[in-house]
Amino acid sequence: MVEKILFIVFAAFAVAGALGVITRSNIVHGLILLVFTFINVAGIFLLTQAHFLAVIQVLVYAGAILVLFAFVVMFLNLREFQQEEQFHRGQKWAVIVLAPIMLAEIIFVVTAVTWASVNDGFSPEAIAAQGGNVKVLGEQLFTKMLLPFEVASLILLVGMVGAILLAAKEDRESVCLREWDDDDGVTPSLVEREV
Amino acid sequence: MAIPIEWYLVLSAFLFVIGAAGVLMRRNLFIVLFSIELMMNAVNINLVGFSRLHENLIGQNFVLFTMTVAAAEAAIGLAIVTALYRNRRTLMVDMFDVMKG
Structure with a gap:
């Protein structure tokens, strides 16, 4: 019984986090909500007695992959994209109509089938x-x-x-190097030079 | 068996549909990559749930390989993002129309 309540809590948080990921315009917020979703999925794995996978989920997904994403998000300057339109204009309404239909179809099939256990002894x-x-x-x-x-x-x-x-930078065509400007002596300037 | 398999499948369906919706309706390339990760997580929940139902560990082993592929995909996806940003100075997916797809 406790397991079922915990499952519902983890599942609700995971779905809420996932919804946040695809609706927020700030990418860093989306990233943090994605971590939240992954940690809740790790909780689901724990409830399923998949201990090792729960640890790996936190370690690889919420750790390594998300740090990689965060690194690139901060590496590129993304603030300018927040003001732009975040959704495809026509496609958005098609998705909003069709996604619940797809979800209802999957849930209908999943609940209609009776799932028999193979019972392999593990x-x-x-x-x-x-x-x-x-x-x-x-x-x-x-x-x-x-x-x-x-x-x-x-x-x-x-x-x-x-x-x-x-x-990697394509340094065959052009290379960006730091050169000292001879005129004023001290200011370094970025020069695009053909090689 | 404590938690019915249908619960896992319904949760996975929710996450997968949300991920697919994110891929289809967001313009930002980063959110598209996040949504792909969400869809992979949905698949992992299915694999773990069925591994519990059938009482074997092949499903759990397979999740390890899914995570390997997800890590490789994230690395290559981010490399493509940086290359695209360097060449086009934008991350909105409808701006990348060189191939007229």
Whole structure:
């Protein structure tokens, strides 16, 4: 019973935070609301006895990915975009009409189907008897899911190289360097120079 | 089983539809990226819920890979954002119409 009440609380906060993300015009507010949503989703994971995933959710999503977003948000000067129109003009009304219909359809299908349990023997009690969620999850990750694990490392490598390649300055055409202005002697000026 | 699977699916549907609405109606590229992360979280909730229903751990393992892909996607997405901002001086998605899509 307590679990159900907590689930409803976490779910309500997560949905409210998500609604805030897509309606606020200030990106930093959206970012903080996104962290709020992710932490509530981590609470849902805890209620589901997925302890390791709850920790990873906070660590990777609310930690690493959001810090990356925050870094780029502060790196670019985004204050000028707050005054602009935030929504697509015609598309906004189509989305406002169609999104609840899509939601109602999904909820109708989900509640109409009866979901049978396969029951593979990894109930929370059985997992606790075998040494806990982290141990059993890790054992499966390095036996059953070893090939996907290696492919994931490849994806991370490609992501890293791609990010560096895309964000690096194209210094073949033009390079921005700091040069001393000879006329007044002290003021440094940014000069765009062909190389 | 304490919490019915339908609750997970309904919560996930809410988050996914909100994410999809954000992608479709916001002009700011950052909010579009945030919305994609929201949709990935909705999928994760589904995977964890079904992992609990079927009492196996493959679903939870799969969430780890979803998070890996989300991290790589965020890094590349932000690199594209900085490249676009450097070239076009704007972040409104309807301004990027070079390919006339």
